[in-house]
Amino acid sequence: MRERFERIYTAALTDILDDRGLRNQTLPHELRPIVAGSRVAGPAFTIEGRPAAVDDWDAALRKVLEMLGSVPAGAVAVYSCHHDVSAHLGELSVTSLQARAVAGAVIDGGCRDSGFIAKTGFPVFSRYVTPEDSTWRWTLSATQEPVTIGRVEIQPGDWIVADEDGVIAVPAGIAEEVLVAAEEKAAAESLIRDAVRDGMTPLEAYERFGTF
Numbered sequence: 001m002r003e004r005f006e007r008i009y010t011a012a013l014t015d016i017l018d019d020r021g022l023r024n025q026t027l028p029h030e031l032r033p034i035v036a037g038s039r040v041a042g043p044a045f046t047i048e049g050r051p052a053a054v055d056d057w058d059a060a061l062r063k064v065l066e067m068l069g070s071v072p073a074g075a076v077a078v079y080s081c082h083h084d085v086s087a088h089l090g091e092l093s094v095t096s097l098q099a100r101a102v103a104g105a106v107i108d109g110g111c112r113d114s115g116f117i118a119k120t121g122f123p124v125f126s127r128y129v130t131p132e133d134s135t136w137r138w139t140l141s142a143t144q145e146p147v148t149i150g151r152v153e154i155q156p157g158d159w160i161v162a163d164e165d166g167v168i169a170v171p172a173g174i175a176e177e178v179l180v181a182a183e184e185k186a187a188a189e190s191l192i193r194d195a196v197r198d199g200m201t202p203l204e205a206y207e208r209f210g211t212f
Contacts, residue, residue: 001159002074002103004179005041010165012182012189015211017170020178027167028150031106031125034114040104040123041161043172044154045075046147051083052139063140068093070143073101076160080147081109086134089124091116098122106160106167108149110134125162185211 017025047067054060071077077097081088089105091113097105104123111117111126112133144156152169154160159170170178192205192212206212 001176001179002041004183005159005161005170006039008161008179008182008186010161010163010168012186013161013170013178014168015185016178016181017168019181020174022171024151025168025170026150027106027152027169028108028127029166030127031108031149031162031167032127033162033164034111034124034126034129035118035121037164038104038123038125039163040076040106040125041159042074042076042103043157044078044160044169045071045102046078046080046142046144046154046156047140048080048142048145048147049083049088049138049140051085051137054136054139057135060139061135064135067140067143068096071097071100071102074103076103076162077105077107078147078149078154078160079105079107079109080149080154081107081134081138083109083134083138084127085130086110086132086137087112087130088134088138089126090133091120094120094122094124104162106162123162125167 087110089111094117107126110128110130114129146155154169157172159175195205
């Protein structure tokens with residue numbers, strides 16, 4: 001499933017979700033890859049936190065490190081941070097996630113050490129980058145609970161797919177059928193591409209192939 005989701009583009013998946021009446025599955029467009037052209041797909045491991053004045057740095061850090069160690073292989077770590085100041089992920093955290101075959105991270109918050117992360121090849125999508133650490137300023141509140149990012153509610157296990165166009169969430173219960181339909185749509189679009197290159201008008205292509 002993950003390899004197939006990685007091969008399909010988010011636009012095709014979004015069109016299929018739209019057809020099924022699920023028209024609010026795209027995360028905010030401010031979430032951008034650390035490295036242009038990055039792609040990631042995997043079931044969501046959800047993480048939520050809130051701004052806080054932290055008195056015990058050691059205890060706060062241990063809590064985050066324990067969370068990082070619990071993200072399973074193949075998953076996408078999905079952060080709902082409710083915080084627009086500091087970095088919630090850095091290079092050492094990425095190294096740990098990558099070493100355990102986690103697929104990637106999507107952070108509705110900040111990232112730092114972006115140059116180091118870029119060299120790892122680990123896909124990270126975040127809202128912003130900053131050198132400021134979050135440990136004094138933010139606290140982890142929950143994992144593997146539903147989170148909302150922008151207008152999208154994400155359940156643990158929903159499929160997260162991200163590419164150069166953006167980040168989307170595919171509900172786990174319909175993930176396979178959406179994927180199959182998107183693969184069929186992508187195949188049809190390849191035929192349309194060839195047809196319009198050969199001179200077929202857009203309307204003629206739509207009437208022939210039923211999509212555009």
